[in-house]
Amino acid sequence: MFPLDGNGGYRISRYSLDFDWQAPRTAFPASATITARTTQALSRFNLDFAGNTLRSVTVDGAEARTTRDGDELVITPARPLDKGSRFTVVVHWTADPTQIRHRTDAIEDYGWIPTPDGTVVYPQPNGARMLFPADDHPSRRAPVTFRITTPPGIQAVAGGRLTERAERPDGRVRWTYDSGQPVAAQLVQLAIGRFTFVESEGPRGLPIRDVVPDALVAPTERYRALTPTHLAWLEERLGAYPFDRYGILVGDTGLGVALETQTLSLAPKADLLGNQVDAERNLVHELAHQWLGNSNGIREWSDLWLSEGHARFYERLYSEEHGGTSLEASMRTAYEQHDQWRRDFGAPAEPTEPNLFKRMRYDGSALVFYALRQEVGDRMFRKIEKEWAKRYQGKVTGSREYFALASEVTGRDMDAFLRPWAYGPKTPPMPGHPDWVVRPAIR
Known part of the structure; x- marks a missing residue:
C-alpha cells in the first residue's frame, strides 16, 4: 500500500520548516532544513515532495542535482554520503496553499485546506508532501520546528510549544513552534488565521x-x-497522557472531518456546534488517538485498525456512559455487517488503499476490541490496554505486538483468538452473545 511512500537509506533526525505566509490562497516562499543520518552509503536519495515550484536544494552546503518523478524528489549530492554520516539538506520552494487532493473514504479532502482568513492542514494519510519535503511514512517520525511569518493581525499555530514570537519592524510576526517529541509527517498541524488562544489546565x-x-x-x-x-x-483506562500539552484547533472549514494531529487535534466547527453526544464522541475519539496512533505509532498502514479501532472503541464506550447509544448496540450492528465489510473493505488488518479509511477501520475494528473484552473480561482487558499504551509509548508497533502482549498479560494464546478477528473473510462467533448473527455478504 502506497509503495513509494517513505524512503530508504537514511533516517531524519529533525525538520526545521520556514514559511513566509502572505495571504489566503496565495503562493509564498518556504524552506526546509532537514538533518539526517545515513543507514547505508548513498550516491543519491529521495524525499516525498509534491510541493509547488522547486527553487534550490543543497546537501551539506553544496548545490545538489535534482529530478522530480511524481511525488518523489530525487537528490544527488555533490559528493556521495558514507554510511553512518550525518548530513543536512536545505530545500527552497514556492509553496501553494491551495494544493488539495481528494479521497473517497472518510478522509475526503487532504493537504492545504483554506479557511476564510488562512489555512489549516489535513496531512493524513500522505498529504504532508504537499506541505514540505518529508519521509512521508507513518513509521518515520522526527521532531519538527515550524517558523511561520505572518502579516500583522494574523496568528500562526503548529503542534507543540510556542518557543518564540518575534515582531519585525514592518509589523510582520514570526511564530516558532517546536514539537518536542518526534511526530509522523501525517500528524503535523499548521494553521494560520485570525485566532484566539484559549488556555486552561488538565x-x-x-x-x-x-x-x-x-x-x-x-x-x-x-x-x-x-x-x-x-x-x-x-487516563483511567490508558494511563497518563503521553505528551506535555494538548489542545483543540477549531477548523473554520466546510469539511466534516476531524483529525488527531499530534497534541493539537483538529475539530471542524460543525462538531462543536451540534448536539453534545455527537460532539463528545468526536472529541474523545481524537483525544484517544494521542495515546493510540500518535504516541503508539503504527508501523504500516495495515496496522491502522489498531489506531482507528481503538479510538472508535473508546468514543463508543464514553458515549454509552454519557447519554449515547450503548456500546453493545453499536457493536451488534457492526457485527451483523462484518462479513459484508470484510468483503467490501478488507478485514480490519487487511485494507486496500481505496478502502483504508472505510467503516471497517472504525466500527469494524472497534469490534475486535469489544470481542477481546468479551473473551477476557473488563478487568483483564483494562490491564492489556494500559500495558499496551505504556510499553509502546513513543514507539511504532503493529498487530503482532498487540497479539503477543495480550497473550503475555492474560497468560493465554490470544493470537489464536485475535488473528481470525483481524484477518480473513469470515467473522468469528462473538463471545457471550451466541444469539448474534452475521448477515451473509452480498456480492
Missing part, C-alpha cells in the same frame, strides 16, 4: 491551549471546556 496541571477563530470562541466554549473531563476519563 489533570496535574497539563497545559491546554485551544486555538479558535475569533468569531467561534463563545459558540464552541461549552464543548471545548470538557477536555479536562475527557483526559481524566481516558
